[in-house]
Amino acid sequence: MQITKIMQILGLILAAVAGVVLLGILILLVCRAVNASRYKIRSDRGIDESGYIEINGIRQFIHIRGENTANPVMIFVHGGPGSPMSFAAPYYQMPIEQEFTVLHYDQRGCERTFYANPAGGELTVAQLESDLDVTVDYACERFGCEKVVIMGHSWGTVLGALYIHDHPEKVQAYIGVSQAVSGLYEGKITLGEKALTAAKKSGNAADAAALEEALGRMRKVSRYEDMALSDLVTVAGLSSKYLGCDGEMSSLGQIVTGITSPYMNMADVRWFLRMSNDTQAFFSSQGALMEYAFFGFDLYALGSDYDFPVYFISGSDDCAIPQEAAQMYFDQVTAPQKQMSVIENTGHSPFMDSPDIFAHTVTEWLK
Secondary structure, eight states: OHHHHHHHHHHHHHHHHHHHHHHHHHHHHHHHHHHHHHTOOOOTTOEEEEEEEEETTEEEEEEEEESOTTSOEEEEEOBTTTBOOGGGHHHHHHHHHTTOEEEEEOOTTSHHHHHHOTTOOOOOHHHHHHHHHHHHHHHHHHHTOSOEEEEEETHHHHHHHHHHHHOGGGEEEEEEETOOOBOHHHHHHHHHHHHHHHHHHHTOHHHHHHHHHHHHHHTTOOSGGGOOHHHHHHHHHHHHHHHOOTTSOOHHHHHHHHHTSTTOOHHHHHHHHHHHHOHHHHHHHTHHHHHIIIIIOBHHHHOSBOSSOEEEEEETTOSSSOHHHHHHHHHHOBOSSEEEEEETTOOSOHHHHSHHHHHHHHHHHHO
């Protein structure tokens, strides 16, 4: 009799859990359907297309959106390395799509491009720059233009900066979002030192000690292979704690934005699980790119004279890349037109934290 009651209770619990799971799935499907309607391109002259194109011997995933294919073309160079944003793009770029045809692509070695080409060849900065060049040529040929707008974010500003210096004849304008200026490792140390000052001021001895120990080791490192991921995680986490802002979209908010997007699929989910479950393996797989991003990049060495408009957008509370360095470089820039905007109460991804202001800023500049 007692066993029967226990089985009945277990049955009720399982039924309740199943009900909650089914309800969650239903809510998710409804949200994706609502967003599919919200994000729909309604112009007969528009485009909302995704698929693969042949790029330097591999199948590379692209997603193109815009309300009029006769508009100028913008290519978004995503950050990371290895953090594509195409599935979330409509969340922040719909006003931009009124004025531009926007092309996103998953860079070699990550997300949908990775799963379409598990043996995608050597992952180098030169290779990724060549891939971007072929993507630009594809866009120009397809949409009948000679130049494109390059918008890079974070790591994408490293790759984007290299590209616009090597191929200025193909660039209509450049937008650096959370622009990197020198090695990102040096930037992490700079931000860690600011966080250390804040931790000491707050009286948190444990955080201050953790930062001092990690920063002490980091200052001795000059090569990617000698870098301790644990120190980087410590400094990044505490920098976010002391230098972040309440306007920054939370990790949960980013997840919800992603899974409720009608453009996210299982390849995207698999990739982000791969990144989060084994960070060390992920960093190793991106080694050559990380080496250059952390220790090799120097925007000053590339120069500061441009023949096209240059724009920088920063979050006021970016705790991933110190934006004071971007401002110092920007002050030296000469270009037919230049502007820098700092969006208040936003972090490293101002387009996610304040999408309306971000889109308005971009469209007003480029009009």
